[in-house]
Amino acid sequence: MKFKFICFWICLNFFSSSTFCQDTAWQSIQAANDDSAKVIRLADYAYSLSLKDEERALKIYDDLMRLSKKLNYPYWIGMTWFNIACIDANRANDKKAIDHFQLALHYLNQTNRIDQIASCYLNIGSMAERLGNVDLKLSSLNQAIHLLEGSKYRKLLNHAYNNMGAMLFNQNQYTKGFSYFEKAMSAAKEIKDTNALVTAFFGMSNCSGSAKKYVEAERYSKESLRIATLSGNNHHLCVANTSFSELYLKWKKAPPAIQYSKEIIRYAKADNDVQYELIGLMNLGQAYSLANETSKAIYYLNSALELGKEKEVVIQLDDVYKSLSDAYAQQGDYEKSLASYKKYILYRDSSINERNNKNISELEIKYQTSQKEKALSQQQLQISKKEVQLQQSKQVTTYSIAATLIAMLGVSLVYLHYRNNRRLHKQQLQSIQQEKELQLLQAAMEGEEKERSRIAKDLHDGVAGMLAAAKMQLSSLSLKNSTLAETKEFSQAVKLLDDSCHEVRITSHNLMPEILMQYGLDEAIRRFCNNISNDHVLQVQYASYGEIGRFVISFELTVYRIVQELLNNIVKHSKATTASVQLSLQNDFLSITIEDNGVGFDKNGTHQNGTGLNSLKRRLQVMNGTLEIDAQQEQGVTAFIGIEINNYKL
Known part of the structure; x- marks a missing residue:
């Protein structure tokens, strides 16, 4: 069985989507000034749409692209191309996806976001694998690994190692593949990722088993199963038992191969995982064939076929037909063996044919488009001649x-x-x-x-x-x-x-808060939230994102007072039971979001333009900042503060 790691790393560090309706959100975004805060809100809104309405998301990404270019933000231009490419990939427009990921790279290379640059290379490698372009996949993975080694992005590095190990395994380069799975194992231990650790040991076992180092491979499979058993996760147990099943099939040990194949099926059914249930049935059929129990082998291989056709899972069907052909030949039924072998050839070549058909379709579309453009150009030429004649007759007038x-x-x-x-x-x-x-x-x-x-x-x-x-x-x-x-x-x-x-x-x-003077804005707001939080009256949750350092003390005091006043308003007026404060610093833009689940108020009433809120807005205006309030009766209040901090850094 071949490894298949096709991963899309949609790594957007956007803020969580607002809880109010999308139409209201879109109207609010459109009405906002063209600044970095609007860029972030547009990106957040487009990403939330991409999960359910790709066409509308693409239109929003067009708006985001225009605004990012207007404000000259290379990072957001790059991330817009990145997400457009991900939509292309989901639609199986693989060549187009590669082009758009490469456009994303052009802009992201102007930033210091190693994680996003590496994600582009990983995704290009995944698209190249689907197109059968091994050279492009290899070069893309090498670029990603070169960037990530020595960086703090260990999870991304783990996936890059796993992808490289799987590709080398599929190229029958077992020693090189093993070395990358071993690196993936070390990275997985470092980040304490159970799924990555189980997968890495599976890869090490598969490479060792294929190199006929069966005892060594068995040790890695045992470690994979030990970790999976401790986690109690059905998917992890599917992977670990597959490691044993694959090993004993290579080792020609039928009884344990049968045992672990049955375990794959059991855990796959519990996890509703059709892919691993199909693998379990296929391995069980191969194990019974190894044990010379041909009837059982044929039964389970046919069960795998039925499941694959029912659930439209075709990735392993070529292997199933190959095993079924061998089983019928073992039984002496050469007619069915030949028929299964023909199906094996058909499914083995189907992906290649699909790519060829896709390329032919693309060429046909390009040809038809060029013909239409030629006809349109001729029509425009005739129209231009008539317009010239008409213009000459009207010159005097x-x-x-x-x-x-x-x-x-x-x-x-x-x-x-x-x-x-x-x-x-x-x-x-x-x-x-x-x-x-x-x-x-x-x-x-x-x-x-x-x-x-x-x-x-x-x-x-x-x-x-x-x-x-x-x-x-x-x-x-x-x-x-x-x-x-x-x-x-x-x-x-x-x-x-x-x-x-x-x-x-x-x-x-x-x-005059001493905490603010000593530790700065982040820690002062965190402690203030903890001080006013009460499990029985109002629970206040605080979170901060980005590296929030120290600023000019007058700036820190003003921001602290504003947050303090907004939270005091929640305590006094909102009747809320929960509130949250989020502080984020990204690209020299400080944003603060304060939300509660209280009674809210009518935005069209007097609250929106009250003396208190106007005073806060004026204070922020002095610092080139903005305050936006969104509220509905009985649905709480959301306050969004945005400030450019270039003039307030120490």
Whole structure:
């Protein structure tokens, strides 16, 4: 049995799709400004559509391509070609898919995204395998492995090793194949991936068994089965038992081959895995043929045929017909043996014929298209000649009209120049006014933070110190007068002092959070979410993506205050039971998404333009950021914050 690893790595790091309806989402995206936030939302929306409506997804990808080119984002141009290629691959347009993956490579090579570049090479290799182009597959896999070795993308590297091992095995290069499966095994252990580990040991066993190193192969099969048994996963158990079944068929040991083939069938049925059930039936038939139980062999091989035809699984049918031909010959029924052998030849060559037919169809389509284009060009030539004649007859009229139009145009230009100057002057005044307002707002924000810092210092150094001194005096008094210390009033006074110290400390930290100063925005927001989260009232989940480092402290304070205010609004007004905060940094764009499952509000009501939200929007505007609110009654609220951080890096 040949290995077949055909993998499509659709590695888009988009945010999770919104929960509101797609039409609303699309309208919201269309209305947004042409910026990086819109690019991310378009990409997320197109990817969600590609899983169920490929035609519409392709139209969205066209919009995404135009916007990415307009903003000069090589990464998003490359990823758009990548996903278009994946749709081509799903439609079996393999040559077109390769072309589009190569276009994706052209743009992704301008970025540092090794994982996506390597995924392009892996997918090109998979398409090349389907087209029978071994050289292209080999070169693509080598490129992927060269990129991934030494990188942090160990899971991708594991799959590249497995693909290379399988290809070399299929080329009967068992020693080289074994070396790559061994590398895949090491990578799988490193990333603790059970499925990858079981598959790697299967590959090592298959290569060793094919090289007639049966004892060594048996050791690898045992390890594969041990790991699969510990996982309890039916698919893993199918792979591990197939490893044993294949080995004992090569080793000419019928009883264990029968035993493990039956195990394949058992676990495949439990997992609803038609492919492995077919493999189990085929191996069981071959094992009975090896045991000279020809009737049983024919029965199980015919069962494999029926299953393959019923479920339209044809990958192993050539092997089934070959085994059936051998079984009939063993039984002495040469007529059926010949008929099965003819079917074997037919199915073996079907993939080649399919590719040839596909190429012929493509050439025919190109020829018909060229003929239509030629006829269309001739028609356009005739039309052009008639248009020239018509133009010549109208030249005199045109010249007279042109003179009039030139005069009118002169007057219009003078008027337009005057109107444009007036509009430009008005816009300049508005721009100056807006700039002054933003400067005043920024000054107010800075003054507010200074005042917060002063009050926090006064509370910490002044009030907190006085409360601590008062507590010390009470403690001293209790030592002098033990009777007084035992009174309820004295205990209540001490408790009130402790509570006051605690409240002053909390207020001081909220005014000027030390965590933010020490550890930065990511850790400060995480701890704030943990502090307000309560299993019985409101559970707040926090997640961050990307490498979020330190920024200018005034920027961190402003963003922290905005998140703090939005979460406080959820606590006060939403009646929500769960809320989530997502912080992401990608391509110098910081995005924050805050969602809750509360009562929501009417977007067309007064909430959307309330004083609080307008204040937050103005603060973000000072930092060239945006705030978008999506809400529906009884369906919660989603707030999306987007900020370009180029000016705020340390």
